Amino acid sequence: MKIRADVLRTYTDVHTWVGIVGGLALFVAFYAGAITMFEEPLRRWASPPVALPAAVALERAPELIDAVLERHPEAARAYAVHYRIDPDTPARVSWEDEADVRYGAAFDAHGQLVTARTDEAPVAQLIDVLHQQVGLPFEHEISMPIMGVIALLYGVALVSGVIVLLPTLVQDLFAWRLGRNLKRLWLDVHNALGVFSLPFHVVMALTAVVFAFHDGFYATQNALIYEHRLDSMWGREPSQAAPDAELLTPQQLAARMAQQAPGFTPVAVEFRQNPAGVTTARVIGYDAREMMRAPTYGLASLDPYTGRFTDTAYLPGHQPGWEKLVTSFFTLHFGSFGGAPVRWGYFLLGLAGAFLFYSGNLIWVEARRRRQRRQDGGVLPPQKRSSRVMAALTVGVCLGCVSGISVTIAAAKWLPGRVQDLEAAHTYIYYAVFLACTGWALLRGAARAAFELLMLSAGATLLIPATSLAAALFAAAPGWNWPGTARLVDVVAFAGALLFVALAVRTRRRTLHGDADSVWSLSRPDPSSAPAGARAPHASV
Amino acid sequence: MNAPPAAPLSARHWFGKVSAAVVLGYTFSIGLSGLFAWHGPGGIDAGSGKVQFNMWMLAPLWVAVLSVCFLFRSGLRAWLWLTAANVLVFGLLLGTRALDG
Numbered sequence: 001m002k003i004r005a006d007v008l009r010t011y012t013d014v015h016t017w018v019g020i021v022g023g024l025a026l027f028v029a030f031y032a033g034a035i036t037m038f039e040e041p042l043r044r045w046a047s048p049p050v051a052l053p054a055a056v057a058l059e060r061a062p063e064l065i066d067a068v069l070e071r072h073p074e075a076a077r078a079y080a081v082h083y084r085i086d087p088d089t090p091a092r093v094s095w096e097d098e099a100d101v102r103y104g105a106a107f108d109a110h111g112q113l114v115t116a117r118t119d120e121a122p123v124a125q126l127i128d129v130l131h132q133q134v135g136l137p138f139e140h141e142i143s144m145p146i147m148g149v150i151a152l153l154y155g156v157a158l159v160s161g162v163i164v165l166l167p168t169l170v171q172d173l174f175a176w177r178l179g180r181n182l183k184r185l186w187l188d189v190h191n192a193l194g195v196f197s198l199p200f201h202v203v204m205a206l207t208a209v210v211f212a213f214h215d216g217f218y219a220t221q222n223a224l225i226y227e228h229r230l231d232s233m234w235g236r237e238p239s240q241a242a243p244d245a246e247l248l249t250p251q252q253l254a255a256r257m258a259q260q261a262p263g264f265t266p267v268a269v270e271f272r273q274n275p276a277g278v279t280t281a282r283v284i285g286y287d288a289r290e291m292m293r294a295p296t297y298g299l300a301s302l303d304p305y306t307g308r309f310t311d312t313a314y315l316p317g318h319q320p321g322w323e324k325l326v327t328s329f330f331t332l333h334f335g336s337f338g339g340a341p342v343r344w345g346y347f348l349l350g351l352a353g354a355f356l357f358y359s360g361n362l363i364w365v366e367a368r369r370r371r372q373r374r375q376d377g378g379v380l381p382p383q384k385r386s387s388r389v390m391a392a393l394t395v396g397v398c399l400g401c402v403s404g405i406s407v408t409i410a411a412a413k414w415l416p417g418r419v420q421d422l423e424a425a426h427t428y429i430y431y432a433v434f435l436a437c438t439g440w441a442l443l444r445g446a447a448r449a450a451f452e453l454l455m456l457s458a459g460a461t462l463l464i465p466a467t468s469l470a471a472a473l474f475a476a477a478p479g480w481n482w483p484g485t486a487r488l489v490d491v492v493a494f495a496g497a498l499l500f501v502a503l504a505v506r507t508r509r510r511t512l513h514g515d516a517d518s519v520w521s522l523s524r525p526d527p528s529s530a531p532a533g534a535r536a537p538h539a540s541v
Numbered sequence: 542m543n544a545p546p547a548a549p550l551s552a553r554h555w556f557g558k559v560s561a562a563v564v565l566g567y568t569f570s571i572g573l574s575g576l577f578a579w580h581g582p583g584g585i586d587a588g589s590g591k592v593q594f595n596m597w598m599l600a601p602l603w604v605a606v607l608s609v610c611f612l613f614r615s616g617l618r619a620w621l622w623l624t625a626a627n628v629l630v631f632g633l634l635l636g637t638r639a640l641d642g
Contacts, residue, residue, distance in 0.1 A: 006549035010611050013552035091592045122597070151599040155604035160611075218598045225575030226585075226636065313590070322590025327614070329597055 008350050015160040020364050020390070022153040023357040024397045028135030029147075030210075030357065031401055032127050034350025037126045037335060037343045038488065040296055045468075045486040046412035047088040053106045053114055055085040056092040061250045065094045067113040068105045074098070080270045081250040083285075087482045089268070093120055122423040123412040126430065127405060128387035129435035132211070135401060148212025155205040158198065165191055180513075183366040190359040193352055199350045201356075207333040237466070240278060247271075247279060249439075255281075256307030261300065263287050263320060266271075268439050271304060279304050288339030289332035290316030291324070329500045343442075352399075361394040365519060373516035383519045391519040392449060396441025403460040404433035406493070410463035412470065413479030433460070447511045454504035461500060464493035479516055550614065557616010559607070565623035566606030567599075572630030574598045587592060 002111045007256035015332045016438065035042070056064045061081050069076050072095070079095035091104025133143035134150055175196060178189045179255065194201070209218070222230035254266050266285040273279050281304035284297050292298040300318070301311035312318040319327060335346030370381040408430040419425045437456070441449035468490045471479030480485075507520075516523035578595045579585050606623070613619035 006551065007612070010550045014611055019554075152604060155600075156608050159604070206600040206604065209604065210597055213599075214596060219597050220567075220571050220601075221574060223595060224571050224631075230592070231590050233589065234586075244564075246554060320588070320590055322587060322594050324590075326590055326593040326597060331616070419552075463571045465542035501560055 008164060011160040011163045013525040015157055016364065018153040018157045018362045022150045022157065023361050024393065025134035025150045025156035026154055027354050027357045027398050028401045029131055030350050030354035032131035032405060035221050035405065036128050036131050037347040041485040043121055043124040044086060044482055045489040046123045048416040049480050050090045050118055051118045052091055052104055053108050055090065056107055058251050061092055063147055064105055068093055068101050071113055078271050078272045081256060081270050082268045085266045088120060091116050119419045121412055123409055123426050125508045126426045147229050148317050150211060151205055151212055155209065158205055163192055183363060186359050186363050188365060190356060190363060193356050197224055197349055197352055201353065207329055240280060240303045240310055243411045247304050248307050252308055253281065253304065256285050256316045260309060261315060263289060264316060267297065287316040291327050292316050292336040293327045293330050295336055316393045358398055361390060368516055380516055380523060388445065391446035392441040395450045395453060396438035400434040400437030401459050403459045404430040405434050406460035406464060410467050413467045434456065436503055446519050451504055451508045451509055451511060454507055458497045458500035458504060461493050462497040465490040552611060554616055557609040558613050560620040561616065561619035561623050562607045562610035565627055567625060567627050569602055569606060569630060570599045570602035572608060572634055573602055575634045
């Protein structure tokens with residue numbers, strides 16, 4: 001396809017600059033986002049054992065509810081019955097108090113009520129927040145608009161990248177020129193990755209714009225096109241019969257669910273009481289054959305007195321047309337359709353996305369490389385300061401994110417019982433590691449830091465299975481182990497650690513034996529060759 | 542934008558073009574979503590699902606304007622063309638609303 005040369009040049013510049021501004025934040029978003037594909041196994045992995053007797057059988061849930069409501073009347077406002085008993089939902093009945101502390105209930109051997117805190121392990125949520133806020137440590141209200149701007153840049157980067165590639169698409173796409181020209185090689189990889197995962201990236205960019213700005217979008221539409229009628233356009237609360245009947249039991253509700261929505265696996269049912277004393281119910285669960293509105297579940301609102309659906313706007317496979325269309329946007333972002341194969345696919349696409357941004361930065365650095373020339377007498381020129389800083393930042397931010405996430409995940413088995421505020425502890429650990437790595441890379445230069453931080457990433461990621469192994473082998477070690485999908489966390493982390501070691505070894509080889517005229521080389525430039533007006537090269541680079 | 546002896550396009554004067562796309566591209570997208578909301582399938586009373594869809598439309602529209610704004614030959618032209626586009630789309634919206642009564 002033919003495109004005017006000046007248009008191509010314009011979009012090449014646009015692509016370069018939006019990429020360099022947004023790239024590092026997008027790396028964090030994609031690496032953390034890839035890990036959120038395993039949010040549920042990770043939460044299970046990180047859930048400490050709870051001091052509760054074995055979960056009460058589902059048939060006895062009504063008894064347990066009565067006992068809870070007698071002792072804790074405040075739970076009547078909202079409580080849940082769990083169909084699925086797991087390390088992260090160990091009790092049959094749970095509720096939250098005014099301070100959002102979650103409690104679970106069970107019966108002891110004598111039939112007496114026992115309750116205990118069953119708060120969610122916060123580490124999976126922390127990684128989700130890192131993902132949503134592209135790694136920014138600010139309040140949600142501040143981070144989200146910044147993320148939105150990054151998402152807009154990302155959208156422009158996709159369009160400009162495609163425009164730049166179009167004229168040579170056919171020649172370049174399947175050509176990986178594995179030669180001496182490293183910039184060409186990185187560009188080929190970057191292009192192929194970008195084109196083949198383009199639909200994924202278009203989805204991510206556009207949905208992220210909406211996730212960042214939806215409140216503002218609605219407010220503007222309300223003022224400019226809805227004539228301030230938006231509040232009345234959301235539809236009415238579903239009406240429900242007056243509570244002159246008995247509530248159905250959770251078991252009966254599950255049976256009614258199965259009749260009306262076969263294929264939907266209920267995980268929990270939440271009961272809420274409105275001020276008029278009417279109880280409403282929402283059944284939460286999943287259906288791997290359908291799209292789900294939330295990252296890991298869909299839900300149905302139903303009348304707990306009759307078991308009839310009152311609202312199926314979020315029920316997989318039972319959504320009205322427009323809701324289903326909108327759910328397709330959510331589900332394409334979350335990978336919450338098609339079950340485990342899609343999650344694995346999204347995990348790999350997410351990591352590939354992180355690599356896309358990483359390789360974009362490498363191309364930027366490579367394009368600004370000062371080459372050693374024979375006509376200059378072969379002296380080694382100093383590299384530009386901007387290249388050195390960007391290379392160091394790329395290494396520090398990306399590997400700082402990797403190491404920080406790994407350390408804070410591993411800490412999930414060390415912190416419970418040792419600190420009060422788990423969430424704050426996880427956050428401090430992440431940012432401490434992240435900032436230390438970034439500082440280290442700026443201090444040491446990209447060539448040294450790349451190897452060192454890759455080894456650190458490997459070690460940090462190895463902490464995850466090592467902690468689990470220690471808990472399995474030594475009674476005195478902190479931590480615990482759960483069967484099932486939680487083991488996946490250890491296996492994936494172990495594979496990740498091996499990958500980082502392999503990358504570290506290759507990186508070391510390049511810094512020692514690769515081209516000397518590069519920010520990635522440990523060879524010292526000849527100080528006498530510094531061009532007039534350029535700063536003297538940093539001693540360590 | 543097809544006068545032949547034009548200076549070649551470049552990304553240098555990006556601020557005028559991008560600011561036009563941020564502000565007027567946004568309102569233009571809002572206007573288009575308004576046309577869809579009132580006159581698209583199901584009309585204005587199609588329920589909360591369509592209200593959500595109308596909002597979702599803004600992301601691709603806004604990103605599209607932000608992406609093509611670099612093709613304007615100057616920031617001034619970007620502001621003028623996008624003003625015209627806004628006048629057109631909001632004129633259509635207000636006009637059709639007035640006709641509907």
